[in-house]
Amino acid sequence: MALRDLLAALDLAVFERLPGGLFEPVGRLPGWFSVTAGFPADLAEHFPMLGFFMPEFERAWEEGAPAVTSDMWTENGANGEERQLEAVASSVHGRRFLVLKVLPPALRAFRQHGVNIALIEEEVRRLKIVAERATQAKSDFLATMSHEIRTPLNAVIGMADVLAATPLTPEQQKYVEISQRNGVGLLTLINDILDLSKIESGKVELESAAIDLRDVIDRALEVVEGRATAKGLTLRKTIAPEVPVYLIGDANRLRQVIVNLLGNAVKFTENGRLEVAVTPDPEGSAPGDLRFAVSDTGAGIPEEKLSAVFESFTQADSSTTRKYGGTGLGLTISKQFVELMGGRIWVESTVGVGSTFWFTARFGVQEDQSDRLINGHPRGETQVSPAAREPLASGLRILLADDSEDNRFLIVAYLKNTGSSVDIAENGETAALLFRSALAGSQPYDLVLMDVEMPVMDGYSATREIRRFENESGAPPTPVLALTAHAFAETAARGLEAGFTEVLTKPIRRVTLLEALVRHAPAGRPALFREPVAHEKVRVEEGMEDVVPGYLDKRRAEVSAYRQALADHNFAAIRALSHKMKGTGGGYGFPALTELGAQIERAAKREDARDVRVRVDELAQYLQSVELEYSK
Amino acid sequence: MLKKKICLLGAFGVGKTSLVARYVHSQYSEKYHTTVGVKIDKKVLAVGGSEVALMIWDMAGEEDGAPVKLSQLREASGYLLVADGTRSKTLETARSIRERVESEIGRQPFLFLVNKADLRDSWQIPASELSQLAADGWTILETSARTGERVEEAFLTLASSMLKAGNESSSEEDD
Numbered sequence: 001m002a003l004r005d006l007l008a009a010l011d012l013a014v015f016e017r018l019p020g021g022l023f024e025p026v027g028r029l030p031g032w033f034s035v036t037a038g039f040p041a042d043l044a045e046h047f048p049m050l051g052f053f054m055p056e057f058e059r060a061w062e063e064g065a066p067a068v069t070s071d072m073w074t075e076n077g078a079n080g081e082e083r084q085l086e087a088v089a090s091s092v093h094g095r096r097f098l099v100l101k102v103l104p105p106a107l108r109a110f111r112q113h114g115v116n117i118a119l120i121e122e123e124v125r126r127l128k129i130v131a132e133r134a135t136q137a138k139s140d141f142l143a144t145m146s147h148e149i150r151t152p153l154n155a156v157i158g159m160a161d162v163l164a165a166t167p168l169t170p171e172q173q174k175y176v177e178i179s180q181r182n183g184v185g186l187l188t189l190i191n192d193i194l195d196l197s198k199i200e201s202g203k204v205e206l207e208s209a210a211i212d213l214r215d216v217i218d219r220a221l222e223v224v225e226g227r228a229t230a231k232g233l234t235l236r237k238t239i240a241p242e243v244p245v246y247l248i249g250d251a252n253r254l255r256q257v258i259v260n261l262l263g264n265a266v267k268f269t270e271n272g273r274l275e276v277a278v279t280p281d282p283e284g285s286a287p288g289d290l291r292f293a294v295s296d297t298g299a300g301i302p303e304e305k306l307s308a309v310f311e312s313f314t315q316a317d318s319s320t321t322r323k324y325g326g327t328g329l330g331l332t333i334s335k336q337f338v339e340l341m342g343g344r345i346w347v348e349s350t351v352g353v354g355s356t357f358w359f360t361a362r363f364g365v366q367e368d369q370s371d372r373l374i375n376g377h378p379r380g381e382t383q384v385s386p387a388a389r390e391p392l393a394s395g396l397r398i399l400l401a402d403d404s405e406d407n408r409f410l411i412v413a414y415l416k417n418t419g420s421s422v423d424i425a426e427n428g429e430t431a432a433l434l435f436r437s438a439l440a441g442s443q444p445y446d447l448v449l450m451d452v453e454m455p456v457m458d459g460y461s462a463t464r465e466i467r468r469f470e471n472e473s474g475a476p477p478t479p480v481l482a483l484t485a486h487a488f489a490e491t492a493a494r495g496l497e498a499g500f501t502e503v504l505t506k507p508i509r510r511v512t513l514l515e516a517l518v519r520h521a522p523a524g525r526p527a528l529f530r531e532p533v534a535h536e537k538v539r540v541e542e543g544m545e546d547v548v549p550g551y552l553d554k555r556r557a558e559v560s561a562y563r564q565a566l567a568d569h570n571f572a573a574i575r576a577l578s579h580k581m582k583g584t585g586g587g588y589g590f591p592a593l594t595e596l597g598a599q600i601e602r603a604a605k606r607e608d609a610r611d612v613r614v615r616v617d618e619l620a621q622y623l624q625s626v627e628l629e630y631s632k
Numbered sequence: 633m634l635k636k637k638i639c640l641l642g643a644f645g646v647g648k649t650s651l652v653a654r655y656v657h658s659q660y661s662e663k664y665h666t667t668v669g670v671k672i673d674k675k676v677l678a679v680g681g682s683e684v685a686l687m688i689w690d691m692a693g694e695e696d697g698a699p700v701k702l703s704q705l706r707e708a709s710g711y712l713l714v715a716d717g718t719r720s721k722t723l724e725t726a727r728s729i730r731e732r733v734e735s736e737i738g739r740q741p742f743l744f745l746v747n748k749a750d751l752r753d754s755w756q757i758p759a760s761e762l763s764q765l766a767a768d769g770w771t772i773l774e775t776s777a778r779t780g781e782r783v784e785e786a787f788l789t790l791a792s793s794m795l796k797a798g799n800e801s802s803s804e805e806d807d
Contacts, residue, residue, distance in 0.1 A: 048637075048672045048687055052704065071701060072669035084668045108668050115666040118695060119645045122719050126756060 004028050010101075015043070017061065017096040032083060032102055047100075049073040050087055057089035061096040065089075072103055084108055142197045149190055150485035151404070154507030157183040158410040161510045167538055170587040173594075187507060192329040199336040206340055210366055211251040213290075214239065217276050220258035224266045224274070225602070233266065234273040243278050244287055248364030253337045257345075258294060260330035261357045265296035272297025272354070281343075281360045288363035295356035301349040309347060310335045334359070396420040396521060397443070401431035401462060402451035402483065407506075411449060411483075414510045418517075427454045428462030435478075436469045445478055447520060452484040452495065459484075460498040467499040477501075479520035483508060538589055539629045548628065551588045555581065556623045562600075562616045566609060574604040574612060592622060633676070636794060637687045638787075639705055641733075642714035643725035644693030647747040650777035651714065652690045655787050660778050667692045670704055679791050686791060694725050702736050710741035710794040712786060717746045717755040717774070741793045745786055749776040 004027030007014050013033040015023040023043050044051040053070040060068040070087040084103040089096070160180045168176060198204050217237050228235050239245065258276060265274045274296050281289040301309060310331050331345075338345045343360035398415065400422050402408050412422055423438075423445070425431035431450065438444050448466065452459040463480050470477055482495045485506040495503045504516055540548045558577055565573040578600035585593025596619050603611035640648040649667050653659045656673045671690045676683055689708065694700045705711065713730055715722040726744065733740065744765065746757060752774075766772055773789070775782045 048689075049670060052706070071704065074668050074671040076671070082665070082671075103668075108666075111668055112666045115644050115693075115695065116664070119664070122645075122721065126718060126754070129756065130754060 013100040015098045015100075017098055023098060026097070030102075033100065043098075047073075047075075047085075047087075049085075050100075053087060053089075057087075057098070060089045061091055064091040064094070066091060082108075139197065139203075142194060146190055146194050147485040150187075150506050151407075153183060153187055153190070154485065155406040155410055157187065157507045157509065158414070162410070162413045164591065165510075166591075167541075167589045168586060168591060169541065169589075173586045173591065183507075189329075192333055195333050196329060196336070199333070199340075204336075204340065206253060207250040208248055208364065209251065211247050211249055211254070211363075213243065213245040213247055213278065216251050216255050217258060217278070220255045220262060221276065223259050224262045227266050228274060229605075231266070231269070232271060233269060236273060236275040238275065238277040240277075240279040242280055243290060244365045244369050246366035246369050247288060248366060249288075249341065249361070253341065254361065257334045257337050257359065258292070260334045261294035261359075263330060264357075265294060265298060265355070269296040269298030269354070284360065284362070286362065286365075288365040289360065290363060291358065291360045293356050293358050295354060297354040300351035300353055300355055301347065302351055303349075306347055306349060310345065396446040396517065397438075398422045398517075399425065399431060399434055399438070399445040399448045401425040401428060401449065401454065401459065403427055403454040404451070407451065407483070411513070414513050418514070420517075428457030428459055428465075430456075432457065432462045432465035432469075435466050439469055439473055439475055444475060447517065448478055448480040450480050450482050450500070452482055459500075460494065463495075463499045481516055481520065537627045537629045541589055544589065545630055548588055551584075552590075552623060552626070552628075555593065555619075559616065559620045559623065562612075562619070566612055566616065569607075569609070571604045571607050571612075575601055578604060590626075593619075596622065634682060634684045634795075635687060636684055636710075636791065637689060637708045638790060638794070639689040639691055639708045639711040640714055641691055641700055641705075641711050641726075641729050642693060643716070643719075643722040644695050646693065646714045646716040646719075646722050647777045648690050648693060648712075648714050651712070651745070651747065651775065651783055651786070652688055654777045654780055654783045656688065658780075660780075675787075677788065677791060679788065679795055684791055684795070686787065688787075694729060699732075700729060702732060705733065705737050705740075708740065709798060710743075710790050712745055712790055713742050714745045714747055715757065717748050717757050718751050720756040720758075723757050723761065741790065741797045743786060743790045743793070744770045744772045745775045746772060747775050747777060749774045749781050750778045 007026065008028040008030045011030045011032065013029050014026040016026055018024055044054055049070060057068060057070075068089045072084050072086045075083050075085050084107060086101055086103055088099040088101070090099060091097075157180065160176055160183055164173070164176045164180060195204075214237075217239070221235050221237060225235060262274060262276065275294070277293045277295070279291050279293075280287070281291040284290070335345050338359045338361060342362035345357065345359035347355060347357050349355035396418070398420050400408060400411055401424075402411070403426050408424055412424075415422055423434055425434050428450075431448070435445060435448065448463075450459040450463055454462075457465075459482055463482075466478065466480060469475070477499075479501040480499060482500040482503045483506055484495070484503060501520060502516060504512065558581075562574060562577060565571075565577070578597045580597070582594050582597030582601055585591060585595075585597055596615060600612055600615045600619070603615055640652065642648055644666065645664065649665065649671065650660060652671075652673050653661070656675045667690060669692055673688045673690065675686045675688060677686060678684075689704060691700055691704060692698075711733070713726050715726045730742070733742075746755075746762065748755075762772055771789070771793075773782050773786050775786055777783060
């Protein structure tokens with residue numbers, strides 16, 4: 001009796017197999033069995049697994065094997081709960097028993113646990129792949145979008161530049177300037193976004209080149225100079241005497257950080273001064289550890305907003321966005337660049353007094369810190385900005401390959417007054433053919449401008465072809481300047497491999513293209529400085545016929561005043577003269593005079609006598625050669 | 633009535649049990665339950681005018697170190713090979729199971745189910761691989777136990793191809 005109950009208490013359902021294949025319960029059957037199975041008569045019917053093992057069990061009983069165990073299986077109970085079962089066939093003293101037993105829940109839990117972990121691991125792997133794909137997709141999207149945006153923007157900014165160089169009324173000039181300014185603003189924004197995404201995907205690597213700290217700061221100051229002057233702000237640069245100025249580092253990134261900080265400073269400052277100061281980093285250990293401070297006397301930032309200013313798309317107050325514009329990306333990018341340069345960036349600010357943005361950065365130091373002569377003048381001397389001295393490559397034979405009609409038109413317009421001849425190819429194949437026949441006809445091109453993405457044959461292949469022709473004929477390599485709207489460095493690397501001499505990124509400003517031409521114009525065809533729009537005829541607007549000649553006469557008279565002031569080192573007088581000319585030239589139909597006026601004014605402000613002299617010479621030459629055209 | 637045994641084979645977590653629950657009980661549960669050993673369900677269906685009782689052997693999913701017990705495939709008339717579209721590794725498991733079945737048990741009618749079609753957006757198994765398998769002669773259905781998409785069709789298709797194969801070889805196990 002006790003044995004019967006013991007079997008049930010152990011959750012074992014035990015049957016004796018009788019001759020003829022019937023199963024008779026031994027003792028009391030446990031509770032789960034009646035719930036699951038019903039009657040022993042349909043044992044194999046109810047437990048298909050049992051049916052599956054029965055042939056094996058029959059053999060075991062025949063042989064009198066003490067115990068043969070089935071695989072376990074899962075049964076659903078009447079209430080949907082699951083049980084793991086196992087069957088054992090056993091022979092004891094010639095009697096044949098079948099035991100069904102429920103396996104402990106711990107077994108299932110253990111297995112479930114293991115499988116859950118394996119599933120989670122697979123999910124993590126999957127999510128990782130998804131995330132990597134998303135990052136790649138974002139990168140590709142940005143590269144493509146930047147290309148798609150830059151290409152038309154190239155035409156927009158370029159055409160505005162070309163338009164600005166034609167005679168315009170003051171009103172038209174204003175419109176063109178707005179268009180130029182916004183075009184450039186949009187380009188900056190695209191570049192910022194691209195920069196940020198490149199930093200985020202770890203694609204930014206700092207350059208390690210020789211730089212002149214003073215030059216970097218001057219160039220940064222030049223960028224904001226116009227805006228600062230317009231607001232009447234003074235700009236100051238202070239480099240502590242113990243700071244080494246010949247450094248090794250990434251000039252472009254450093255300048256970008258300073259420009260970003262200065263740009264903010266000028267934006268939020270209504271009067272007073274902006275200053276860039278450099279000292280050794282008090283917490284640094286190496287001589288190249290420097291601390292920069294860009295300070296202003298502007299609105300200041302409330303204390304509670306200070307921590308957020310380095311976050312993306314954040315300005316101290318969303319209303320500042322409306323008032324001052326900007327995306328707030330500049331500081332985020334600056335922070336990233338500073339960290340790449342091994343430093344940190346922070347801000348101190350008092351509302352109503354001003355802000356100082358500090359950052360530290362680590363540079364290598366060049367061994368020789370003595371001032372060297374570069375291009376005949378000391379390197380430390382303030383460089384003349386590119387806009388102030390527009391170079392001109394003259395008389396070049398240029399081959400231009402670009403499939404976009406707008407771009408071809410733009411480049412041809414840029415080269416209009418250079419005396420260069422431009423042959424055009426609409427794809428790489430045509431370009432290669434033109435190049436070869438020019439080479440064969442002993443009329444080789446001086447320079448090739450090569451779009452990268454073109455139908456039929458792209459710029460990479462065409463350039464490889466060109467390099468092959470040159471090799472075969474023993475001709476010296478011709479400069480091939482690639483024009484691409486792809487801003488990623490990979491394009492540049494691939495292009496240099498294909499044989500590009502230099503890669504220019506669209507949108508290309510006129511001055512950038514001309515500078516590149518000067519850089520690469522073959523020796524023996526020297527680059528000339530511009531004879532300012534010399535042979536151009538200026539059309540006098542209707543109604544202006546009576547005043548224009550008089551206006552020009554007055555300017556001619558002023559040339560000697562400039563020269564006198566120059567001799568007296570009276571830069572204030574030069575500034576007054578040039579400022580007036582800057583303000584009036586365009587209005588009378590002479591944008592060239594406005595431009596020259598601006599250039600002279602800038603040079604005078606820097607007290608750069610040499611530059612003022614060059615500009616005044618240009619002015620004199622222009623006034624001599626300009627021809628007036630009247631409407632019928 | 634004609635009685636046919638079919639098995640569901642595949643990696644763990646591909647949804648074998650859920651496919652059976654959807655087909656037999658029209659149920660779906662988000663909760664994951666690993667199957668221990670084998671779980672057997674029955675379903676009577678009509679194929680070509682005659683009734684067939686399907687014995688559906690839902691076998692524990694294959695894990696690293698725990699291969700499916702192919703011996704349990706004995707006497708089966710066909711099987712559903714199941715993979716999870718969101719985990720490309722489960723396709724490799726399916727391929728490997730298929731090869732072992734071929735070499736250890738022999739050719740049997742089977743249908744390849746790529747399950748979790750409701751998550752198609754995050755599938756990892758490339759369409760090109762599926763077309764390659766189709767070119768190799770696999771019949772492929774994309775199913776979802778969650779939505780029921782093509783689940784019934786899967787069981788029916790396997791059942792009728794089994795009956796066809798059975799008629800051709802005329803080795804029936806009627807009872």
